Amino acid sequence: MTKTFRHRALTALALAASILPIAAQAQDKPAPISESEVRAHIAVLASDEFEGRGPGSAGETKTLDYLAKTWASYGLVSGTNDATHPWFQPVPLVERKPYAQAVSATVRGKPLKLAEDGVALSGRNPTDRATGEPLFVGYGVGADGKLNADVKGRIVLMLSAEPKFEGAVKLPGLRDRQKLLAQAGAAAVLITAPDGAPWAGLRAQLANGSMRLASDDVSAPIGGVLRSDVSEPLLRAGRVTAADAARPDFAPVTLPVTLDLATSTTVRAFESHNVIGKIPGAKPGSGAVLLLGHWDHFGICRSEEAEDRICNGAVDNASGMAVLLTVAERLARGAPMERDVYFMGTTAEERGLLGAYYFADHPVVPLKDIVVALNVDTVAIAPAGAPVALVGRGENGLDEIVDRIATDLGRKVDSDKEANAFIRRQDGWALGAKGVKSIMAGGSFSDMALLQAFLTTVYHQPDDELTDKVPLGGAADDANLHVELTRHFADESKYKPATTGD
Ligand SMILES: [Zn+2]
Numbered sequence: 335m336t337k338t339f340r341h342r343a344l345t346a347l348a349l350a351a352s353i354l355p356i357a358a359q360a361q362d363k364p365a366p367i368s369e370s371e372v373r374a375h376i377a378v379l380a381s382d383e384f385e386g387r388g389p390g391s392a393g394e395t396k397t398l399d400y401l402a403k404t405w406a407s408y409g410l411v412s413g414t415n416d417a418t419h420p421w422f423q424p425v426p427l428v429e430r431k432p433y434a435q436a437v438s439a440t441v442r443g444k445p446l447k448l449a450e451d452g453v454a455l456s457g458r459n460p461t462d463r464a465t466g467e468p469l470f471v472g473y474g475v476g477a478d479g480k481l482n483a484d485v486k487g488r489i490v491l492m493l494s495a496e497p498k499f500e501g502a503v504k505l506p507g508l509r510d511r512q513k514l515l516a517q518a519g520a521a522a523v524l525i526t527a528p529d530g531a532p533w534a535g536l537r538a539q540l541a542n543g544s545m546r547l548a549s550d551d552v553s554a555p556i557g558g559v560l561r562s563d564v565s566e567p568l569l570r571a572g573r574v575t576a577a578d579a580a581r582p583d584f585a586p587v588t589l590p591v592t593l594d595l596a597t598s599t600t601v602r603a604f605e606s607h608n609v610i611g612k613i614p615g616a617k618p619g620s621g622a623v624l625l626l627g628h629w630d631h632f633g634i635c636r637s638e639e640a641e642d643r644i645c646n647g648a649v650d651n652a653s654g655m656a657v658l659l660t661v662a663e664r665l666a667r668g669a670p671m672e673r674d675v676y677f678m679g680t681t682a683e684e685r686g687l688l689g690a691y692y693f694a695d696h697p698v699v700p701l702k703d704i705v706v707a708l709n710v711d712t713v714a715i716a717p718a719g720a721p722v723a724l725v726g727r728g729e730n731g732l733d734e735i736v737d738r739i740a741t742d743l744g745r746k747v748d749s750d751k752e753a754n755a756f757i758r759r760q761d762g763w764a765l766g767a768k769g770v771k772s773i774m775a776g777g778s779f780s781d782m783a784l785l786q787a788f789l790t791t792v793y794h795q796p797d798d799e800l801t802d803k804v805p806l807g808g809a810a811d812d813a814n815l816h817v818e819l820t821r822h823f824a825d826e827s828k829y830k831p832a833t834t835g836d
Pocket of ligand 1: 650684794
């Protein structure tokens with residue numbers, strides 16, 4: 335994002351504020367949010383003009399501009415609580431895309447043929463190279479969770495499966511083990527392809543590149559994944575198997591094959607943004623309600639020869655942002671609420687909840703003051719009248735409240751915990767991990783067959799577009815549900831958190 339953009343956007347915001355009535359007075363209960371209101375916002379956000387809302391693209395500029403201006407037109411004010419960065423919270427990111435690699439192997443000076451299409455490398459710098467005999471470290475850590483070898487300057491081969499040692503405490507996951515090896519100075523960290531992951535998909539994902547928070551940008555100069563027909567001959571050469579790594583007396587083994595690895599990578603550090611608006615509460619100091627959804631999607635996601643190159647993300651998650659816009663409109667012109675109500679569009683959710691993690695580390699209000707976070711993601715799945723499911727059911731003591739409000743609206747409640755399968759796959763997870771009561775309530779996660787039909791077809795593809803077939807009845811229902819949920823949680827007399835700060 336350039337400064338020019340911000341200045342232009344701010345001028346436009348100031349203009350919008352001056353010509354529109356500031357917060358409207360309390361009125362009679364407004365009509366329920368309709369499908370057509372939700373559709374109008376999706377139509378803009380998922381249009382080709384918005385280029386699939388890729389972080390750091392022209393589509394980001396248009397998306398942020400639309401969200402902030404629309405919220406401002408309803409009477410919301412900036413929610414960043416930072417006069418130097420009104421509306422937009424900068425989120426520093428680093429993106430890397432590998433575009434070339436070279437792999438060769440020799441045994442005692444003689445070439446060893448490895449299937450090069452079974453190796454997918456990624457580099458940290460524009461060019462990286464590593465040469466040497468790889469050290470097979472098994473899981474990379476022992477039962478104490480600490481690194482099991484001196485890996486400085488080495489090419490390391492590690493199993494991607496989660497380590498299981500008898501009597502061990504919770505051991506670090508794959509990404510954390512990769513980070514430990516990188517921090518210990520490994521020249522390259524190669525992992526075995528995870529079991530059951532189709533190689534073509536894995537490779538496409540790696541070719542797509544990685545995006546990380548600049549504050550979490552830890553990796554070895556070269557990373558890579560090896561298909562089993564590449565990793566197994568290497569292990570055989572060292573007379574070791576994957577099963578050996580699970581033994582308590584396992585010691586890392588140098589594999590007597592000299593590898594020469596080289597990568598070329600496009601590296602780009604840039605600022606993306608969370609966009610945050612606020613309806614100030616009538617009772618300062620009484621806490622805050624946070625509604626959030628991710629504005630980003632995959633942008634221009636296909637190569638030049640493809641007929642449709644844009645991943646528009648109509649359902650994922652233009653639909654959720656449309657709900658946050660319509661809910662803000664209704665709440666801003668309704669009766670005043672006691673608590674501050676924040677509306678946030680997060681960036682880079684698709685690349686690992688990055689905007690939400692950044693916010694959790696740099697919240698605009700102390701996290702302990704956020705009485706609840708309501709995440710809205712992928713809502714245009716179910717028809718009108720779908721039961722309300724809860725991602726996060728049983729996790730934070732809010733089930734009864736949500737169930738009662740849903741029932742009062744005439745909706746059925748889906749009380750099984752199936753929806754919790756998605757708990758780690760949504761922005762609320764980043765806040766929940768830091769102790770914020772976080773839920774995702776709605777109809778999309780009540781019918782697993784409908785949801786799977788979406789996930790196995792257009793999900794994350796250029797076909798996630800707004801058509802007449804996209805059901806918006808459930809999205810409108812969920813918008814109305816969130817008006818009532820927010821009104822409830824924003825009222826101190828109706829909802830008091832069990833522990834009121836410190
Ligand atoms: Zn997604």
